[in-house]
Amino acid sequence: MSLARTFVGFSSTDINYYRLMTAWKANTNIDFDFVDCQLQNSINSENEVYIKKLCRERIGMASKFIQLIGQDTRHKYKYVRWEAEVAIEKGCTIIGVNLNAARKMEQDTCPPILRDIGAIFIPFSPYIIKYAIENYSMGPEDWYYYGNEIYKGLGYE
Structure with missing residues (x-):
């Protein structure tokens, strides 16, 4: 089975969670993998149009958007909401991942x-x-x- 091409959107305050996902991917003891469409290097620019162009290209490669x-x-509107808009426009499958451990959509935090x-x-x-x-x-x-039942099947309590 081929891996889903996935773009991960996040607020700059949550970058460590994205880094943890890439650590899970690299860890041979954790069964976790995906094709990461995120930009490979940070962009050394303040030019919003240029940054959004590069991000749009990467989101365009993805079928899933986390x-x-x-x-x-x-x-967060300038980039976080904009990335979600681009992913929705493209037709990506949207997966909201709550950093507070909630298993459902939460009005207080969900864009x-x-x-x-x-x-x-x-x-x-x-x-x-x-x-x-x-x-x-x-x-x-x-x-x-x-x-x-899904969580129990995956080993969660």
Whole structure:
């Protein structure tokens, strides 16, 4: 089975969570992998048009879009919301990953653009993220979550 090409969107305050995902990917003891479409190097530019052009190209390569959702994510517009808009426009499968361990969409932290579009919401953990990347397809308008049986099957309590 080929791996899903995935772009991970996040607030700059949550970059360590993205780095942890890449560490899971590199760790042979953790069953977690994806084709990372994120920019490989930080952009040494303040030019918003140039930065967005590069990000649009990378999102254009992806079929899945993971939005890491931290405490300030819903208030980030310049790049975070814009990346989500581009992914939705492209037709990517949207996976909202709650950094506070919530298993459902939370009004207080979820960017409004990700609500009621057919996205799924899961906690930040390697096995459920892997499961969502491999198994979730966008549903009709609404938001979705996995039931306890999926978590139990993956070894969660």
